[in-house]
Amino acid sequence: MFLFAQERVIHLNQLQLLWQLQKIDDDTKSLEEKLLNLQSVAKYNSKRKEVNSLVQKKKNIEERNMQQNKELKKEEMNLQKISADLQEISNKLYSGEVTNVKELEQMEKKVSLLKKEQSRKEEYVLGIMEDVEKEEKNLELLAEELGQQQLTLKKLKEQAQKEIAQLKASLEQRKREREELTKKIQEPFLKRYQILKEKNKGKVVACVVNGICEGCKVSVPSAFRAHILNEEMVYCENCGRILVLLEG
Ligand SMILES: [Zn+2]
Numbered sequence: 001m002f003l004f005a006q007e008r009v010i011h012l013n014q015l016q017l018l019w020q021l022q023k024i025d026d027d028t029k030s031l032e033e034k035l036l037n038l039q040s041v042a043k044y045n046s047k048r049k050e051v052n053s054l055v056q057k058k059k060n061i062e063e064r065n066m067q068q069n070k071e072l073k074k075e076e077m078n079l080q081k082i083s084a085d086l087q088e089i090s091n092k093l094y095s096g097e098v099t100n101v102k103e104l105e106q107m108e109k110k111v112s113l114l115k116k117e118q119s120r121k122e123e124y125v126l127g128i129m130e131d132v133e134k135e136e137k138n139l140e141l142l143a144e145e146l147g148q149q150q151l152t153l154k155k156l157k158e159q160a161q162k163e164i165a166q167l168k169a170s171l172e173q174r175k176r177e178r179e180e181l182t183k184k185i186q187e188p189f190l191k192r193y194q195i196l197k198e199k200n201k202g203k204v205v206a207c208v209v210n211g212i213c214e215g216c217k218v219s220v221p222s223a224f225r226a227h228i229l230n231e232e233m234v235y236c237e238n239c240g241r242i243l244v245l246l247e248g
Pocket residue numbers: 206213214215216217218236237238239240241
């Protein structure tokens with residue numbers, strides 16, 4: 001669209017060229033704002049947080065499973081030891097070696113204690129095994145969800161990167177257009193434009209349409225017209241913008 005305008009640039013006077021510059025700068029500013037506030041980037045960031053928290057959750061469960069498996073091994077060894085102790089005592093009990101009643105009573109008491117311990121530990125081990133099994137199922141579901149979310153994240157990333165690249169290309173284009181345009185603008189006009197750009201936060205040039213400043217919608221004294229047509233820099237009394245007549 002701007003290329004078309006460029007073809008007509010030859011016929012524009014200095015003030016009108018400033019107006020073109022203003023349009024490029026406005027466009028650049030709005031592209032820069034868009035780049036900073038891209039919805040696709042916000043979506044990507046929010047999804048990334050979600051995925052990271054899932055990764056952490058999975059890690060926590062895996063860590064817990066590892067601990068529980070360690071605990072299982074330990075308790076299984078304890079159970080083996082109890083089983084061996086029980087075997088040893090029963091062998092002794094039934095061998096007839098021990099005849100002392102008190103000693104026999106003590107041994108039977110120990111057997112009873114060991115059996116209690118054995119059944120308590122067996123229950124404990126079973127509980128852990130059930131837990132591990134449940135967590136492993138959770139892990140499977142979590143891994144599946146994570147896979148899907150990571151795929152979504154990848155798509156969101158691609159979308160954001162695409163939009164960023166498009167905006168950056170547009171900004172590059174504006175930059176080139178600006179360079180071309182400023183070559184055609186005389187130094188005093190360009191210098192004044194830059195000074196006002198700093199001072200008035202980018203609001204430098206406005207068109208006069210039907211005797212009204214388009215920048216602030218306040219009417220411009222009719223006497224200004226001749227000065228503007230004479231390519232003099234005339235400023236809106238209300239907003240301070242340089243006034244341009246497009247039809248001139
Ligand atoms: Zn104005």
